[in-house]
Amino acid sequence: MQNQYWLYLIYLLASVSFIVGLKMLSGPKTARKGNFLAAGGMALAILGTIFLHQNEEGHLIGNYGWIFGGIAIGTVVGWLSAKKVQMTDMPQMVSLFNGMGGACAGLISIVEYKHLHDTASTGAVITILLGLIIGSVSFSGSIIAYLKLQEIMKKTFRLPAQNIFTIVLLLMILGMLVMTIMMPAMFHLYILLILSLAYGVLFVLPIGGADMPVVISLLNSFTGLAAAFGGFLYDNQVMLTGGILVGSAGTLLTILMCNAMNRSLMNVIFGSFGGGNAAAVGDDGFVGTIKSTTPSDVAILMKYAQNVVIVPGYGLAVAQAQHVIHELEELLEKEGVNVRYAIHPVAGRMPGHMNVLLAESNVSYDKLVEMEQINDDFSKTDVVFVVGANDVVNPAARNNPASPIYGMPILNADKAKTVIVSKRSMGKGYAGIENELFGYDNCLMLFGDAKASIGKLVAELKEL
Amino acid sequence: MEIINSVITFFGENIQIIYILILSIFVGIEVISKVPSALHTPLMSGANAIHGVVVIGAIIVMGHAEEGNWLAIILGFLAVILGTLNVVGGFVVTDRMLEMFKKKK
Numbered sequence: 001m002q003n004q005y006w007l008y009l010i011y012l013l014a015s016v017s018f019i020v021g022l023k024m025l026s027g028p029k030t031a032r033k034g035n036f037l038a039a040g041g042m043a044l045a046i047l048g049t050i051f052l053h054q055n056e057e058g059h060l061i062g063n064y065g066w067i068f069g070g071i072a073i074g075t076v077v078g079w080l081s082a083k084k085v086q087m088t089d090m091p092q093m094v095s096l097f098n099g100m101g102g103a104c105a106g107l108i109s110i111v112e113y114k115h116l117h118d119t120a121s122t123g124a125v126i127t128i129l130l131g132l133i134i135g136s137v138s139f140s141g142s143i144i145a146y147l148k149l150q151e152i153m154k155k156t157f158r159l160p161a162q163n164i165f166t167i168v169l170l171l172m173i174l175g176m177l178v179m180t181i182m183m184p185a186m187f188h189l190y191i192l193l194i195l196s197l198a199y200g201v202l203f204v205l206p207i208g209g210a211d212m213p214v215v216i217s218l219l220n221s222f223t224g225l226a227a228a229f230g231g232f233l234y235d236n237q238v239m240l241t242g243g244i245l246v247g248s249a250g251t252l253l254t255i256l257m258c259n260a261m262n263r264s265l266m267n268v269i270f271g272s273f274g275g276g277n278a279a280a281v282g283d284d285g286f287v288g289t290i291k292s293t294t295p296s297d298v299a300i301l302m303k304y305a306q307n308v309v310i311v312p313g314y315g316l317a318v319a320q321a322q323h324v325i326h327e328l329e330e331l332l333e334k335e336g337v338n339v340r341y342a343i344h345p346v347a348g349r350m351p352g353h354m355n356v357l358l359a360e361s362n363v364s365y366d367k368l369v370e371m372e373q374i375n376d377d378f379s380k381t382d383v384v385f386v387v388g389a390n391d392v393v394n395p396a397a398r399n400n401p402a403s404p405i406y407g408m409p410i411l412n413a414d415k416a417k418t419v420i421v422s423k424r425s426m427g428k429g430y431a432g433i434e435n436e437l438f439g440y441d442n443c444l445m446l447f448g449d450a451k452a453s454i455g456k457l458v459a460e461l462k463e464l
Numbered sequence: 465m466e467i468i469n470s471v472i473t474f475f476g477e478n479i480q481i482i483y484i485l486i487l488s489i490f491v492g493i494e495v496i497s498k499v500p501s502a503l504h505t506p507l508m509s510g511a512n513a514i515h516g517v518v519v520i521g522a523i524i525v526m527g528h529a530e531e532g533n534w535l536a537i538i539l540g541f542l543a544v545i546l547g548t549l550n551v552v553g554g555f556v557v558t559d560r561m562l563e564m565f566k567k568k569k
Contacts, residue, residue, distance in 0.1 A: 018514050019491055025510045025558075026499035032562040035510050039555040042517065046551075049520045053527065061527030066541050070526070074519075074548025082556035087564075093557055094509045101515050101550035107543035108521045111529075111536045122467055123474025181467075213505075220512050227518035232481060234524055240481060241488050242517035248492030250511055253504060260501060343502065351504035359564035370501060 003052045010048035011238040017041025018242050022249060028365065045238045046071075087360050088317045091350045092149035095142045095216045098223055102138030105131050105226035110189065112233065117184040124233060125184065129177055131229035132189070133196045138222040140200030145216050148204070158206040163270055169199050203269075211268045213350040214257050218265075221250025260345035261408050290426070293444040295453060298385075298420050299460035302332055305382035308339045309374065311413055312358065314348050315388020315424070319450035322361040325387060328454055329363065331461050340367055342374045342384075342411050344392035375412050384416040388450050390423075394435045404433060419443045422453050506561045513554025519547025 017037050024034025053061050061067070078097070085093045109132035117125060147153040159165055173195045180188040207215050224246030231239030258265050302308055310329070316322060329339045341363065347354035355368055378384065386393055393413040396403040413419050414437050421438060423445060437443055446453050475482065499507055522543035529536035 014517075018517075019495060022492075022507075022511065022514070023495045025507050026496050026503060028500070028503060031503060031506060032559065035506075035513075035555060035558045035562055038510060038514055042514070042551055042555070045517065045520060046523065049523050050527070053524060055524075055528050059528065061523065063526050063529060063537070063540075066537060067523055067526050067544055070522075070541050070544030071548045074545045075552045077545075078549040078551070078553035079556055082553045082560065085557070087560075090505070090509075090557065090561065093553070094505075094512055097516075097550050097553040097557065098512050100546040100553070101512070101518055104516075104522055104543045104547035104550065105518050107539045107546070108518070108525050111525050111539050111543075114535060121474055122470040123478070126471075126474075213508075217508050220508055220515070223518070224511070224515040227515045227521070228485070230518055230521035232478070232485075234521060235478075235481065236520060236524070237481075237484065239517050239520050240484055242514050244485055244488035245492040245495075246511045246515040248489040249496045250492075250508070252493050252496060253499075253508055253511070256499070256501075257504060345501040350508070351501045352507075353505050355502040356505065356561050356564050368502065 004054060007048050007052040008237070010044055010052070011236070014041040014045035014048075014238045015241040017044075018245055022245065087357055088320075089150070090356070091213060091216065091353065092146045095145040095149065095219070098216065098220050099139045099142030099146065101223040102135045102142060102219070102226060105135030105223065105230055106139060106193070107135075108230055109135065110193070113189050114186060117186075117189075122181060125181055127229050127233045129180055129189075129192065131226050131233065132193060133173060133177065134222050134229070135226040136193055136196035137200040137203065138219045138226060140197040141204045141219045141222075142200075142216070144201055144204040145212060145219065149212055159202070162202070162206055166199070166202055169195065169202060173199060207268070211261075213346070214254055214261075214265070214268050216350075217250060217254040217257055221247045221254060224248075224250055257346070257351055260351060263408070290438055291444050293420065293446055295446065295456035296460045298444075298446060299457055299464060301418060301420070302337065302383055302385075302457075303335055303461060303464055305337055307377075307381045308332060308337050308383045308385060309378065309381050309413075309416070310339065310341045311384060311386040311389050311393060311411055312341060312343070312347060312354055313387065313389025313392065314353075315390075315422075316450055317348060317354075317357050317388070319388060321387065321451040321454055322357050322363075324451055324454045324458060326358070326361045326363050328458050328461070329367070331458060335461075340369050340374065342371065342413075343368050344371055344389070344411055345409075347389065347392060371409060371411055378412045378415040381416040382418065384413045384419045386413060386419060386421045387454070388422065390435055391433070393419075393437055394433070395437055395440075396433070396435070400436075413437070414440055414442070417442060420446055422446045422448070422450050424449060506558055509554060509558040509561060513551055513558055516547055516551030516554055519544060519551055522547045 021034040021038030024030035050061055109128045113128050176192045180192055204215055224243045228240050228243030231243055332339050343354055345351050391405055393411050395414050397405045397408045397410045419442055526540035526544055529540055
C-alpha cells in the first residue's frame with residue numbers, strides 16, 4: 001500500500017509541474033524553463049508508473065521488456081525527428097505528434113474494451129468509448145492536417161453538401177455509441193472506430209491553409225480530452241489533470257487564435273475560405289495600375305528613410321530569407337534608420353511562427369512589434385517593406401464587405417508613405433483573393449524570389 | 465432506467481475525480497489567459513507534449529496484459545511507442561522553438 005502512496009505523491013508533483021509549466025510557457029522569459037519543468041514532471045510520472053503502479057488485485061507492472069522497448073523506440077524516433085525538422089515545418093510536426101497521442105488513446109480504449117466489456121460498469125464503458133471516439137478523430141484529423149501542411153495533399157476538398165454529410169456521420173457515431181453500450185460486442189466497437197476515423201478525415205479535409213493552425217489547436221485539445229478519459233478509467237490523477245488542463249487550455253487557445261483573425265470557430269469549421277464568396281470578389285477586380293520597381297531604387301528609398309517597418313509573411317520563410325532580411329535590418333540600423341518588424345497575429349503558418357523564424361536568424365526580440373502596438377505608427381512610417389505577406393495587409397479586410405476576409409484585423413501598411421511589396425509574381429495570397437493594395441498609388445512591387453531580391457537590395461545598400 | 469441508475473452510481477462513486485476535472489478546467493483557462501500571440505505556437509506545442517501523459521495509460525495496459533494475450537500486447541506496445549513519441553517529440557520541438565527566444569544584446 002505504501003507504494004501506492006508514493007505514486008500518489010509523484011502524480012501530485014507531476015500535476016503541479018504541468019500547471020506551473022503551462023503558466024511559465026505563457027511568458028517569454030520563463031517559457032523555456034516551464035517546458036523543462038513540465039518535461040521533468042512527465043518523466044517522474046512515467047517512471048513512477050512503471051515501478052510503483054499496482055492494479056486492483058495488487059499486481060505490479062510486468063512486461064518490462066515490451067515497455068522499455070516501446071519507450072526506447074518512441075524516444076529515439078521522437079527525439080531525432082524533432083531535432084532535425086526545419087523551423088518552417090514546425091506546425092505540421094506538432095500536428096503529427098498530436099496525432100500520435102490521439103492514436104495512443106484510441107489503442108488503449110480498444111484493449112480495455114476487449115478486456116472489460118462484459119464486467120465493467122456502464123460508466124466505465126462510456127468512458128472507454130468516448131476515449132476511442134475522440135482519440136481516433138484526433139488521430140485521423142491530425143494526419144490529414146499534417147499531409148496538407150506538408151503539401152503532400154494539395155487540394156482543399158469539399159464534398160457536395162459537406163455539412164449535411166458531417167452531421168449524418170456524427171449522428172451515426174452517436175447511434176453506434178448507444179448501440180455499443182446497450183449491446184457490447186467487439187464488432188460494434190470496430191464500426192465505431194471506423195466511423196470516428198472517417199469523421200476526423202472529413203472534419204479537416206475542407207479546411208483551408210490559413211485556418212489550419214486553428215484546427216491543429218482544436219485537435220490538440222481533443223487529444224487532451226481523450227487522455228483525460230483514460231485518467232477517468234484508471235482513476236489516474238495525473239492523466240486526468242494533464243489531459244483536462246490541455247483540453248481546456250487548448251480550447252481557449254483555439255478561441256484566441258480565431259479572435260486574432262476575427263472569425264468564429266463555427267465559421268472556421270463549417271465555412272471555408274475561397275468557396276462561394278470568391279466569385280463576388282473577382283468581379284471587383286483591380287483599381288489602379290501595378291507599378292514595379294528595382295532593388296537600387298528601393299535601396300535609396302530605404303537609406304534616406306527615418307522609419308522602416310518590415311512586414312514578414314510566410315513567403316519569407318518559404319524563400320528562406322529570414323537571415324538576409326536581418327542583414328538588411330543591420331545595414332539600415334547602421335545608417336541610423338529605425339527598423340522594426342510588424343508581426344500580424346497570424347503571420348506565418350501559426351501565431352508566433354514568424355517570431356520563432358526571425359529569432360532563429362538573431363533578430364532581437366524587442367524589434368518584433370505586435371499589430372496593436374504598431375498599427376497607429378504606419379502613418380508616420382516612410383517605407384513599409386512587405387515580404388511574402390499578402391492577406392494581412394489587404395485593405396479589403398477594412399473596406400470591402402464583400403471580401404471573404406472582411407473584418408479580419410490587418411496591418412495598416414497602406415497608410416505609410418511608400419509600400420514596397422516583395423513578391424514572386426502577381427499570384428494571390430493564401431486566402432485566394434486579390435489584394436487591392438497593389439494597385440494603390442503609394443505601392444511599388446519588387447518582383448522576384450524574396451531571398452534573391454533582398455540579397456540584391458543588401459548589395460545595393462553596401463554600394464551606396 | 466437501469467442505465468440511468470448506473471450512470472448516477474458512476475457519478476457518485478467518482479465524485480472526487482469529477483471535482484478534480486471541473487477545477488482543472490478552470491485552472492487550464494486561467495493559466496493561459498494572458499499569453500502574447502508570439503507564444504501561441506510554443507504554448508500549443510507544450511500543451512501537445514503534456515497530453516502525451518496518455519502514455520501512462522498505455523504503460524498500464526501493457527504492464528497488466530496477461531501472457532499470451534497478443535491483442536493487448538501488440539496494441540499496448542504500439543500505444544507505448546506512439547505515446548512516447550508524443551511526449552519526447554513534443555517537448556523537444558517546444559524547446560527548439562523556445563531556444564529562439566533568447567535575449568540578445
